[in-house]
Amino acid sequence: MIEMKEVYKKYSNGVVAANGLNVKIDKGEFVYVVGPSGAGKSTFIKMMYREEKPTSGEILINGTSLPKLKNRKVPLLRRQIGVVFQDFKLLPRLSVYENVAFALEVIEEPTENIRPRVTEVLELVGLKHKARMLPTELSGGEQQRVSIARSIVNRPQVVIADEPTGNLDPETSMGIMNVLEQINEMGTTIVMATHNKDIVNRNRHRVIAIEGGLIVRDELEGGYGYEI
Amino acid sequence: MKFRTVRRHFRESFKTLGRNGWMSFASIAAVTVTLLLVGVFVTIMLNLNKVADDLEKDVEMKVYVELSADPAATRELETQIKETSGVAEVQYSTRDQELDKMVKDFGEDLKLYEQSNPLREAFYVKATEPQQTAKVAKKIDEYPNTYEVVYGQGKVEKLFNFLNLGRNAGLVLILALLFTAMFLIANTIRITIVARKTEIGIMKLVGATNSFVRIPFVLEGIWLGLFGSLIPMIIITLGYMEFYDYAEPRLRGEMIQIIHPLPFLYIVNGLVLFMGIFIGSWGSFMSVRKFLKV
Ligand SMILES: Nc1ncnc2c1ncn2[C@@H]1O[C@H](COP(=O)(O)OP(=O)(O)O)[C@@H](O)[C@H]1O
Numbered sequence: 001m002i003e004m005k006e007v008y009k010k011y012s013n014g015v016v017a018a019n020g021l022n023v024k025i026d027k028g029e030f031v032y033v034v035g036p037s038g039a040g041k042s043t044f045i046k047m048m049y050r051e052e053k054p055t056s057g058e059i060l061i062n063g064t065s066l067p068k069l070k071n072r073k074v075p076l077l078r079r080q081i082g083v084v085f086q087d088f089k090l091l092p093r094l095s096v097y098e099n100v101a102f103a104l105e106v107i108e109e110p111t112e113n114i115r116p117r118v119t120e121v122l123e124l125v126g127l128k129h130k131a132r133m134l135p136t137e138l139s140g141g142e143q144q145r146v147s148i149a150r151s152i153v154n155r156p157q158v159v160i161a162d163e164p165t166g167n168l169d170p171e172t173s174m175g176i177m178n179v180l181e182q183i184n185e186m187g188t189t190i191v192m193a194t195h196n197k198d199i200v201n202r203n204r205h206r207v208i209a210i211e212g213g214l215i216v217r218d219e220l221e222g223g224y225g226y227e228i
Numbered sequence: 229m230k231f232r233t234v235r236r237h238f239r240e241s242f243k244t245l246g247r248n249g250w251m252s253f254a255s256i257a258a259v260t261v262t263l264l265l266v267g268v269f270v271t272i273m274l275n276l277n278k279v280a281d282d283l284e285k286d287v288e289m290k291v292y293v294e295l296s297a298d299p300a301a302t303r304e305l306e307t308q309i310k311e312t313s314g315v316a317e318v319q320y321s322t323r324d325q326e327l328d329k330m331v332k333d334f335g336e337d338l339k340l341y342e343q344s345n346p347l348r349e350a351f352y353v354k355a356t357e358p359q360q361t362a363k364v365a366k367k368i369d370e371y372p373n374t375y376e377v378v379y380g381q382g383k384v385e386k387l388f389n390f391l392n393l394g395r396n397a398g399l400v401l402i403l404a405l406l407f408t409a410m411f412l413i414a415n416t417i418r419i420t421i422v423a424r425k426t427e428i429g430i431m432k433l434v435g436a437t438n439s440f441v442r443i444p445f446v447l448e449g450i451w452l453g454l455f456g457s458l459i460p461m462i463i464i465t466l467g468y469m470e471f472y473d474y475a476e477p478r479l480r481g482e483m484i485q486i487i488h489p490l491p492f493l494y495i496v497n498g499l500v501l502f503m504g505i506f507i508g509s510w511g512s513f514m515s516v517r518k519f520l521k522v
């Protein structure tokens with residue numbers, strides 16, 4: 001469902017962050033994108049939800065070419081993709097419930113669908129009882145669960161996460177991994193950029209290792225494979 | 229667009245209006261001043277145009293008699309004028325009567341001319357129709373004892389010169405104010421956009437359409453323009469009605485009339501309202517385009 005062909009990305013400052021990426025990710029897969037800092041993981045992720053356009057090459061999601069996609073159509077692409085970040089990106093003035101409902105409101109989901117669906121995903125990430133709280137009243141792990149709930153609330157086919165455990169301690173990170181794996185088991189494709197060796201080694205999935213904008217290794221059930 | 233969405237956009241646009249209150253206030257004040265000047269300016273200009281029109285329709289002319297003409301020559305001129313085709317009415321005015329008129333118009337100071345009156349005798353001549361005035365004036369001008377014939381034309385030309393001057397000066401001033409108001413609105417909207425950067429980012433991330441992201445900001449600009457046009461509309465309406473009530477009875481029976489408040493005020497207020505909305509939407513459009521790359 002996701003395919004990159006000879007993807008090359010050069011930023012305006014001359015940095016080459018993708019230097020001929022070829023990759024194919026099937027529906028329902030769980031994929032780690034690993035590599036040292038500055039390897040090009042975030043660029044890889046950003047090109048998948050068209051935050052960045054490749055300088056050349058082709059990226060297909062469900063047959064849609066992202067480089068050729070008109071700006072006007074980007075919102076429709078984004079509705080098929082959930083995105084999770086290291087810094088959660090929650091709105092501090094909105095409650096947990098409102099933060100998740102927000103994602104449905106701004107895509108004009110019918111009102112009657114919003115409450116049941118938000119309740120459902122909050123239950124899935126184990127935060128139904130904290131729906132009325134503000135993000136600042138939650139721990140980091142809980143905030144990340146809210147952001148995951150928001151990313152899946154409109155039933156995207158793929159969730160991409162850029163260092164979702166980057167700000168969390170190991171134990172909390174495991175909790176987040178459990179949530180992501182649960183979502184994956186329900187059929188959602190997961191692409192997760194990380195440089196957390198323990199997680200990659202413990203929760204075994206396909207590993208795509210990037211270095212200097214190149215895929216240096218791509219193996220199923222692979223470990224992290226680096227000594228940091 | 230769904231009704232619920234429209235409601236949401238309205239709610240959001242009002243919320244931010246209150247959130248950066250001082251900037252909103254400054255923008256509204258700028259729009260208010262601008263539109264008040266525009267309204268007053270347009271009202272004055274349209275009325276002066278009307279006055280010029282009225283003057284052109286004037287059938288009366290004034291014939292100055294040569295100083296050299298003796299009473300017999302003056303009487304002969306009077307007969308000539310009366311016999312000119314297109315003349316309806318002739319009235320003679322002595323030099324003393326002319327001076328009295330001057331004193332009435334320009335003040336007692338002129339009384340010192342009573343010792344040696346420099347003025348000429350004059351005939352006040354009315355043409356049968358306004359269209360005849362120019363022709364009649366030309367004919368009378370050819371009679372030997374006529375010094376000069378003046379009628380509306382001269383006054384109209386002077387008025388038009390004044391109108392043009394006023395119009396150009398006014399337009400420059402108004403354009404400058406218009407840009408200031410738009411700039412202030414653009415800045416207010418920019419502040420809103422910057423303050424809501426995270427929110428906008430998340431909206432885009434979860435797939436809100438570009439127009440969904442933009443509309444509240446454009447609406448906010450429109451409100452600023454709209455609120456800014458309210459006070460000018462009220463002041464212009466009340467002020468003009470007051471002015472009309474004052475001036476109309478005094479001009480009754482005169483050639484010159486000012487414009488009746490209706491539908492005149494609808495037109496001026498419509499213009500003010502339109503400009504308010506225009507300033508607001510254009511100001512916000514500039515910011516939205518520049519700072520909201522969606
Ligand atoms: N917007 C940008 N403009 C210029 N250079 C960038 C930009 N984003 C990333 N880079 C550069 O591209 C390279 C890869 O960055 P990134 O994809 O963020 O790597 P990673 O997420 O693996 O740390 C780095 O050298 C980084 O400095």
Ligand SMILES: [Mg+2]
Pocket residue numbers: 041042043162
């Ligand atoms: Mg990164």
